Amino acid sequence: MSAAAMELRSGDAGGSSIEAAAVGGEGLRVFTLRPRRSLGRSVGLPLLALALPVLAAEIWLMDSREAWPVMGATTAVVLGAIFVAWIGYRRANASISRYGIVERGFFGGVSTVAARDVAGVLRVQLYRTNSLDTTQELFVVERTGRGAFRMRGRFWDEPTMDQVAEVLGVEETIGSEPMTLAELRESNPRLLYWFERRSLSR
Known part of the structure; x- marks a missing residue:
């Protein structure tokens, strides 16, 4: 059993890497993604x-x-x-392969998403609060409609987001028009964090 060589990539994404691990004689690509430096x-x-x-x-x-x-x-x-905070930031990462996602969060918690539970990837442009500027958001959506993993444009760059659907082997849907958080809350509330699902204006 042998493992392929490891290729390292660096940049503002925080040094994402592609590792090949030996599984049954075949190389398994594991993308380890880190937030922007x-x-x-x-x-x-x-x-x-x-x-x-x-x-x-x-x-x-x-x-x-x-x-x-x-x-x-x-x-x-x-x-x-x-x-x-610095230690949490340095340790935060997401490892993605064709078998799923393993995410180590900012506060040290680890969550996993199996590829068999993933329905697809959704990318939308969200307006920033009180601004016409937008930021890209990526959601890995489970078959139940719940958001299983999220990449926010403030923390991740677009080339890093581009790899997710391809590595998981699922379809990616890209929103045709930018939308507000309120519009996303109305159409797909289960994609958002619990504190984003309720509007403060109500």
């Missing part, structure tokens, strides 16, 4: 920028002798939260 900077820097005014306010409002221990504790908490 730029996501760490775009999320981490604003969090750090929000923490600095809090630290400055503590120094300003407190007596100098009281401020330093509180500021030290606040700094430790903020740096700890940033470190935990």
